[in-house]
Amino acid sequence: MADSTTAIVTIFTEFYFLLTIAMMFFIHVGFCMYEVGVARTKNVQHTLLKNAMAIPVVGLAFFLFGMWIYIALQGWPVASTSVSLATGFEPWSEKLAPNLQDRISGVFWGAFALFGMTAASIVSGSIIERAKTSGFLIIAVYVGAIAWVLPAAWGWAGNGWMTQYLGFHDQYCSAVLHSVAGFAALGILLHLGPRIGKFAPDGTPREIPAHNPWMVTVGLFFIYIGFIGFYAACHIPIANIAAEGQPAYWTATNIYGFPITLSGVTMNFLLALFGGMMAAYMVSGGNAFWTFSGGLTGLISASAGNDLYHPAVALAIAVVGTAMAYYLHNWVEKTFNIDDAVGAVAVHGYCGLFGGIVAGFALWGYPAIYPSAATFVALSEGAGWFGTNAQGLPIVTPWGNAICSLIFAIGFGFIPAYILGGILKAAGLLRVDPRVELTGLDGESSSTTYPQLSGAEAAFEALQRKESKI
């Protein structure tokens, strides 16, 4: 890079995304701790490995085809019917390997792959203690590398046809990722069924005690930290978005090329977190599980528009979304006997859908995109079916956001996952045998989870003393 401005912008962007990737791994630390904490001792190792293996499996699927879907299908089938096999994100692309002409594609890919792993992990928690790892990993490939990726291509890219023609806005993936994964979990749970003993004969849900509530608490805090990285990865950190011939205007932008401030985003992130925790604390009567999950319900409810909301609006949306999720979760659990072990359907599904729809009202009239050469966002011909602003840019509307959010949650989350769940069930890959469930999915390995409690440590100690001959 001969030009110093280009060098600074490129290397800053490269380093920025690298940091977001590192931060997003905390989401997985958190998910692992959370799920393991909720599981009973006899299922701890299985729960940990089931979740952890989603990371490499989804990552490899994302390398093979996930990222290509995002780049190649942004206009398909509405704005363009052609599909390229030369996007630069095919697994055989030179750009995804050390290449001195391209310093961004790899870190950009990494951030997206982490999004995909997060989506898969959302399903993981809801099905613990009775799901087979094999079935889960197949579900994970669908949810992590396909289900949310096509919605992202259509509605979470400045050049996506839903963004351009329907004015869809979902900056931090309320509907695009969370609602898809949450409703996919619901589709799977309908086939999977509840854990043995979860519901009394009259249908009353029973509390299955978490084996380590402190691990659950710390895990959720780690997810909060990872969420900051998730938010950061949804930006273009530095770009000159001025039109040709105009004075330079350097700024961070949202995913749609619209100028934003990280300062404003930070305020909204924190206020949504506060609102969610406080609302959950209130509606649940101080239930610790719900209070900490409330941080996530608040964030996910406000995420669709958290790039542009006032912090008070972010908090208000977080409060309403959290209360809705709490009551809806309890009603669905009781009415349909759905055993969602970590509340993923409510936290991600209901709040994600709610957040996507609410953003259409709160940001009504905002330009959905801001075209500029630096962000690669260009205005499509005929864009803005639901209206344009004075500049001719498509605008955000309640119907645009509602239609897209519902298509994502139901069309990409619930229905395909319900079908996939049925196929896996028929193939015997979804649920473990009741004898395995009762014994515990760790089987004989269970004694090594807490050897000081199971007696394994004492047994070895006795053996050691006997053989030492002292």
Added chain:
Amino acid sequence: MNTGLTSLDKLPEIGAAYPFHGMEMAFTVGLALFFIAFIMQQIYMEATHHKEIIGSFTASPAE
């Protein structure tokens, strides 16, 4: 064996900087096969593990 860069004389012209440049398609096929093999092995491994658990299952472990 020379499989990659041997000189950095013309830095601005250098793109791919890794060895075995030109074999990307073969790498892709290899990765896809590894991916499928992993899933197959996982299904087999889990079935074996569950068979062992079922074999040693007792309805009333306290007795």
